[in-house]
Amino acid sequence: MDLISQGDALLEMPLQTGEHARLFTAARFSGLECLSAKFSTHTYSPHAHETYAVGTILEGCELWHARGRKLFARTGDLVFNHPLDVHDGAPSEGGYRYRMTYPTIELMREVAISLTGDQTIGTPFFPEPTVQDPEGSALFSKAHRALEEGGDALAGEEGLLRAYGWCLSRHADLSVREIGREHGPISQARELLEQRYDEDLSLADLTQRSGLPRHHLIRAFRRETGLTPHAYLVDVRVRRARERLRRGESPGAVAAATGFCDQAHLTRAFKARLGVTPGVFRAAHHG
Structure with a gap:
């Protein structure tokens, strides 16, 4: 069985009308391949990767074979293929939509070592190729979407590591230790x-x-x-934004000065924490 990249797997059969597939890479994970796709007729030939395949089904159902079993992955399922696991994939009636990543053994070991404290841990093993886990699916999907959109790099980087940690701690054969105080x-x-809140950390x-x-x-x-580091960073940015808005600066200028991707991102974060938009807050001080 030849080992192929996910891009090569997609090229084996052209997509039909209504189908789409976007393959992109995550720079902060050394070019980690990520796939966002919707298939109604596209089928994968049996193939294997040198990496894991970790992802989730967003909608519909995928029929696939792996580890000598016939499997169904449905909405809210997490899906795990180990390196060198031969697998295929086909849509059931109505097709399916999914998000997938292809992490290296080294990346998964990095997260597993953090969870267990065991520096000698081998290749993490998932006993079940697919599990129903809506909460984990939502966590993974949010991180994957942040990586795809690319606006807030720390959100995607942190989110994906947390999603992998969720998958490993709940669905892999690991003995997870409690985190100590640091x-x-x-x-x-x-x-x-606090010092570099306006930078792309x-x-x-x-x-x-x-x-x-x-x-x-x-x-x-x-x-x-x-809070997670990213959530803390957003909180710092909102606090700094409040200071500038009190001085009468415009929301657009404040967004640029405090590290937000744009004014819309500032507005969402500001309202989520203070209940009003930056414009309303500014007007209250400079009406």
């Missing part, structure tokens, strides 16, 4: 977010400052503060 390192990470920036690995940092940060 007050000193997390204080360093918080300080960086990455988890690499935070790990360099704190000395903690990426996924461990996310878990420890949330235990220490109640």
Whole structure:
């Protein structure tokens, strides 16, 4: 069986009207391949990858074969293929829509080590190729969509690591340990977010400052503060936006100055935390 990339797998058969497939890469994961697709007739020939395939079904049902079994992946299911697992794929009646990623063994081990504390852990194993997990599906889909849209790089990077952590801790053969307190390192990470809130920070920036690995940092940060690093960063940006709006700056200028992708992103984050839009807040001080 030849090992092929997901792009090559898609090229084996042309898509029909109403179908679509978008393959993109995640730069902060060393070119990790990600797929967003909708199929009604497209079928995959049996093939295997050198990487995992981890994803979710958003709508419909996929019929596939893997590990000597006939399988059905339905809406809200998480799907796991190990490296070198031979598998195919075909739509059931009505087709299906899904999101998929192809993480390396090294990436999955990075997350597994963070969860277990075991530096000698081998290739993580998922006993079941597909599991019904609507909450995990929603977490994965949100992260995947953030990576695809590309506006807030930290949101996608953090989100995908959290999604992989969810999958491994709940559906792989791992013994997960409780996260300890990391007050000193997390204080360093918080300080960086407070100082450079207007920049496009990455988890690499935070790990360099704190000395903690990426996924461990996310878990420890949330235990220490109640927020993930990205959520904390957005909160800092909103606080800085309030200061500028009080001084009479326009919402558009404030969005650009505080690290938001655009005014719409500022408006969503601002209203979610304060209950009013930036324009209304500014008018209350400068009506």
